[in-house]
Amino acid sequence: MNHFAPETTIITFDLHKVLVTHDYYRMFQLWWRSPQRLLLVLYLANPKVLWRVFRLRQSGAVAEKVLMSLTAEFPHFQRFRKLGIEILNAQKPIPESLIYLQELKKQRYSLHIFSNIGEQLYQHLRLQHPELFNLFDAVHTTKQYNNYLAKPHKQAFLDYLSQYNPTNKQVIFVDDKSKNIAAAQQCGIIGIKFKNPANLKQVISRLTRNLKPR
Numbered sequence: 001m002n003h004f005a006p007e008t009t010i011i012t013f014d015l016h017k018v019l020v021t022h023d024y025y026r027m028f029q030l031w032w033r034s035p036q037r038l039l040l041v042l043y044l045a046n047p048k049v050l051w052r053v054f055r056l057r058q059s060g061a062v063a064e065k066v067l068m069s070l071t072a073e074f075p076h077f078q079r080f081r082k083l084g085i086e087i088l089n090a091q092k093p094i095p096e097s098l099i100y101l102q103e104l105k106k107q108r109y110s111l112h113i114f115s116n117i118g119e120q121l122y123q124h125l126r127l128q129h130p131e132l133f134n135l136f137d138a139v140h141t142t143k144q145y146n147n148y149l150a151k152p153h154k155q156a157f158l159d160y161l162s163q164y165n166p167t168n169k170q171v172i173f174v175d176d177k178s179k180n181i182a183a184a185q186q187c188g189i190i191g192i193k194f195k196n197p198a199n200l201k202q203v204i205s206r207l208t209r210n211l212k213p214r
Contacts, residue, residue, distance in 0.1 A: 003170075004170060004172065004207050004208045004209075005208075006107055006108040006109045006110070007108075008169050008170060009109060009110070009169055009170050009171075009172060009208075010109075010110045010111075010112055010164075010165060010169050010170070010171045010172070011104060011109050011110070011111055011112070011171075011172045011174070011204070012111075012112040012113070012114045012160075012171055012172065012173045012174065012189075013101075013111070013112070013113055013114070013173075013174045013175075014113075014114065014115055014151075014173075014174060014175040014176060014177075014180065014194070015113055015115035015117055016091070016115065016116075016117070016176075017176045017194070018094075018097065018174060018175065018176055018194045019093060019094060019097050019098075019101075019113070019132060020091040020092060020093050020094060020125075020129070020132070021091065021092060021094055022090065022091060023090045023091060023092045024090075026090040026092075027087050027090040030083065030086050030087050030090060031083075031087060034083055036079065036080065036083065040080055040083070043074070043076060043077065043080070046074075048074075049070065049074060049077075052069070052070065052073065052074075053066060053070070056069055060150065061148065062116045062117070062118055062142050062148050062150050063088050063117070063118065063121065064088075064117070064118025064119075064120055064121050064142065064144075064148065065118065065142075065144075065147075065148040067081070067084050067085070067088065068118075068144070085120070085121060085124050086124075088121060089121055089124050089125045089128065091125060091128075091129075093129055093131070093132045094197065096196075096197035096198065097197045097200075098131070098132060099197075100197050100200065100201050101132075101135045102135065103201075104204075105135050107208075110137050110138075110169070111135055111136045111137055112136060112137060112138045112139070112140065112164060112171075113133075113136050113138070113139040113140065114140045114151070114157075114160050114173065115139070115140070115141060115142075116141075116142050116148075116150040116151055117141050117142065118141060118142050118143070118144070118148060119141045119142070119143050119144070122139065122141045126139075138164045140159075140160045140163065140164060142156075146159075151175070151177075151179075151180045151183060152177070152179040152180045152182070152183035153183070154183055154186055154187065156183075157183055157184055157186075157187040157189065158187060161187060161189075170190065171184075171188075171189045171190065172189070172190045172192060172204065172207065173189045173190065173191050173192065174192045174194050174200060175191070175192075175193070175194060176193070176194040178193060181193055190207070192204070
């Protein structure tokens with residue numbers, strides 16, 4: 001008997017380092033081709049800016065909150081907002097993860113994303129990679145209205161479940177960070193620590209007992 005049938009199960013994925021990875025060459029290209037590249041370096045070298053970034057990251061602020069905070073607190077950073085979004089979103093899908101998502105989709109599993117990406121960054125990234133995001137039935141991002149409440153806060157998981165799992169299906173959650181997996185398990189979610197796509201396929205196949213596409 002299969003206890004994790006597609007009809008009663010949601011498989012939810014973290015985004016960064018699970019489905020996409022940094023494209024460092026693209027990040028460099030974006031910076032190098034910008035006519036403001038030297039000015040950006042100069043502003044980022046400002047001790048006040050460096051300290052603010054450090055404090056934000058120490059408090060667990062997500063990338064979009066850091067960017068929005070800098071543009072709000074240092075008005076001259078407004079000119080770098082678009083470039084900042086492009087550099088932060090210089091990501092490329094992990095091919096093996098994309099192939100496995102397509103397999104799960106054929107098996108009729110509901111697929112969700114639960115990421116700490118901000119809503120503005122997500123909207124921009126979604127346009128870059130429709131082949132990835134079109135596979136998902138729901139995407140949960142961090143949002144400005146609640147101060148970018150993010151994983152591993154338990155309330156972030158409760159908000160996700162309340163909004164995207166109203167029928168109380170079993171959720172299997174895949175993330176590369178142990179602290180996020182631990183928080184998910186406190187909310188009744190099955191957590192899988194992501195190592196690589198091949199390992200993930202093995203673990204989920206054991207849980208779902210290798211259901212075949214209909």
